[in-house]
Amino acid sequence: MNEFPEGGRAGRDDGMGSGWHSPVPPDHPAAALLSAEAVRTRCAVVTDFVASGESELFTWHPDRVHAIADYVAATIRRRYPTLQVPYHSRWRHFESGGPGQATINRWQILCERAGMSGPEHREERARIGIDLVIPSVLLDAGAGPDWRYRDAASDMMLTRSEGLGVASFDLFARGGFSAGQGDPLRSDADRLCRIDASTIASAFQVAQHNPLVGLEGRAGLLRRLGEVMQDTPAVFGSPARLGNLYDYLASHAREGRIEASFVLRTLLVALGPVWPGRLQIQGISLGDCWRHPAAPEGMVPFHKLTQWLTYSLLEPLEDAGLTVTGLDALTGLPEYRNGGLLYDFELMVPRDATFASRAHAVDEPEIVEWRALTVTGLDLIADGVRQALGLSEADFPLARVLEGGTWAAGRRVAAQRRPPGGPPPFAIQSDGTVF
Structure with missing residues (x-):
């Protein structure tokens, strides 16, 4: 798919390959x-x-x-x-501290540790934020009534969207969506295409006594995400990275x-x-x-x-x-x-x-x-x-x-x-x- 949503400027050079002309024209x-x-x-x-x-x-x-x-x-x-x-937005779930607990600014902590908190890094910080939030949102379907996630930062058991948000944040921070050694804070198509249910199960602490609804569906969404990214270099670049969406939108x-x-x-x-x-x-x-x-x-x-x-x-x-x-x-x-x-x-x-x-x-x-x-x-x-x-x-x-x-x-x-x-x-x- 080499095409632009309607409203984009068809035929222009996006810096990511050929222009993207909409696969869904107005008619x-x-x-x-x-x-x-x-x-x-x-x-x-x-x-x-x-x-x-x-x-x-x-x-x-x-x-x-x-x-x-x-x-x-x-x-x-x-x-x-x-x-x-x-x-x-999903960012509220990343701040979860557990019942009765103050919020935890995990994003700020992550950026500071990566040396990305200054104003000179704001564009790359946006790319990283997009790398984080897209897979996390796709993983944010209902967890079911019995699933829990033990959060190391708060030592609390988190449930529902808060638990899913923190679990996906932790997986991202560990480089779970990155294809490159030594560059964990990114989501690359090459890695997403290889995500399987066991990867999600391990990262989300799934066990017989801790079942997560829709495990296969979540993994399948991430794999399809990687495939679609590879097929859309005008938006996601080549090699494809989710964070390149920022450059597309900014342009x-x-x-x-x-x-x-x-x-x-x-x-x-x-x-x-x-x-x-x-x-x-x-x-x-x-x-x-x-x-x-x-x-x-x-x-x-x-x-x-x-x-x-x-x-x-x-x-x-x-x-x-x-x-x-x-x-x-x-x-x-x-x-x-x-x-x-x-x-x-x-x-x-x-x-x-x-x-x-x-x-x-x-x-x-x-x-x-x-x-x-x-x-x-x-x-x-x-x-x-x-x-x-x-x-x-x-x-x-x-x-x-x-x-x-x-x-x-x-x-x-x-x-x-x-x-x-x-x-x-x-x-x-x-x-x-x-x-």
Whole structure:
């Protein structure tokens, strides 16, 4: 694949080989699905379908929005009294210190040890940050209820996303994604192509008594990532390194500014083949996109992990001096904490009384519909949260509402309703590539 996402400057020399002309031109039928705008608009169509009473699966109760927004605003004030909320991103998990513990700035420690903390190293630091965060995000599907990771830095047992984040950070810091001796802080395609389930199992302390959901799926994602990198030298260089994505994005910034939608589009097009065999249109993989009868052409995209990755690239890009604009073009993330919050507060209510008592597959119409309602609901909640806090959208973008925020509130209400541990309100069978 030697091509550019639409919006790039086709035919220019990127310093990484030939120009990259989009494999998904504007008139390709897949193009309409590969954007955050498509996520938001098609989820809105599904929401209208449910709100009109046509759905056989859920009912919609927008009168609950105010109560949810107040709960989220109270959660934000408790966690961030000054309202200085960081972005919702993988970087928060790297700071985990365990229950009741102060955060640990592992990234700062790593950069200082590597002699990369000064301003003169900010571009290489961005490359290293991208090298770290992309594999970590791809490894961030639900771990399952029984998995734990003993963190040497805090001597704590970490679970869920925090445990996955620290485990992947430690693997990266040890050179687990590097192909070169003596240069551990990088993610090279040559190494990623050789990752197997046993590598992940060993690094993540998996054992019979400590099972990790989706182990094979996680390893498979990393191998496909390496293969796609090798096939896309215009973005990842040759030999291919994830950190070269920084140079690609920087070359397309205008006066140091780049649109969040361009970053997402780059990732959706360049990394599309990473995702396992799901829906395709004329050879183009649609990734996290599923069927729903109410959506146009019967398909509704979510791009949850790719949007999560875009949010997680904000900090290394900004550290390097780029300004990422248009953050609220991205949507909320339809996963079990955000969606669980809205479900627990009965914004959407299943018509089937047995819905929560059985496990669901990711492609079931019920799960697709619940996720679509979650995307729309998060926009409504964000508006209510800003009103409650007296902040504007510019001051408090969705990336901060999610962090402050809906994700934490989802965990909080789950712990209140389903102690101990606060599991989600219903189970979703995961292969390690969606949730």
